[in-house]
Amino acid sequence: MPKLRPTSLQKAAPVFAALGDPTRLRLIAALCAGGALSIAQLTAGTTITRQAVTKHLETLAGAGLVRDIRQGRERLWELKPSRIDDARRSLDAIAAQWDQALQRLKSFVEK
């Protein structure tokens, strides 16, 4: 289990911020299920505008969660799993550190 270094946590902040929006989570779920999709495809079925979807996708791209592929007049988007794993490791580190703190508290009470 990795130590909880504050610096590595700070790097995960933009990823969490990008994930902290229902619309963007919905986009990620769609890309998970559908592979590479165009902006028009991702906009269909939603109530928001194509430009709004574009902005959200670029926010996700800024966090390294997603990548675009230009193909003719379309612009396809697909998931980029690396940063998601980073965020997972950060949460694992927090949980591990927390369990450790609980352990310390338990042994202190039992004394």
Next chain:
Amino acid sequence: MPKLRPTSLQKAAPVFAALGDPTRLRLIAALCAGGALSIAQLTAGTTITRQAVTKHLETLAGAGLVRDIRQGRERLWELKPSRIDDARRSLDAIAAQWDQALQRLKSFVEK
């Protein structure tokens, strides 16, 4: 591996939003290492105001990540791990679904 239901993802959005701030991640790291800390203790060593720290703590509490304990004239804060595990499971689900999508793509190319 759990299916990736959009509804369960939506519930994780506020947690991710709460984690998507460097200051709040710093607070979480401090609470991980230090157990229950007061607002004054959490403010010491930072450049921001006590009220700003209070607001961040209440944001974290709103996401169910943290809990306060009134003790005399102090107000101690400690971590509350349940929602963190929820967020972890959400990221695990995304990663699993992504691996699955990669697998589908691979078998399609090999045909």
Next chain:
DNA sequence: TGTCCGTGCAACCACACGATTGCGCTTTCG
């Protein structure tokens, strides 16, 4: 009792963010 110390509350401010509208450009296709 007086007096710090730790907080709470309310107002306020600057700025980022989610979202829209309007227009123009390139690619595809009849």
Next chain:
DNA sequence: CGAAAGCGCAATCGTGTGGTTGCACGGACA
């Protein structure tokens, strides 16, 4: 070619958010 589809760019708007200041309140302790 001409038209429609898919998209980008820029301006705009309301609202949420991070942060501050000022003041008031209650507990701890000499």
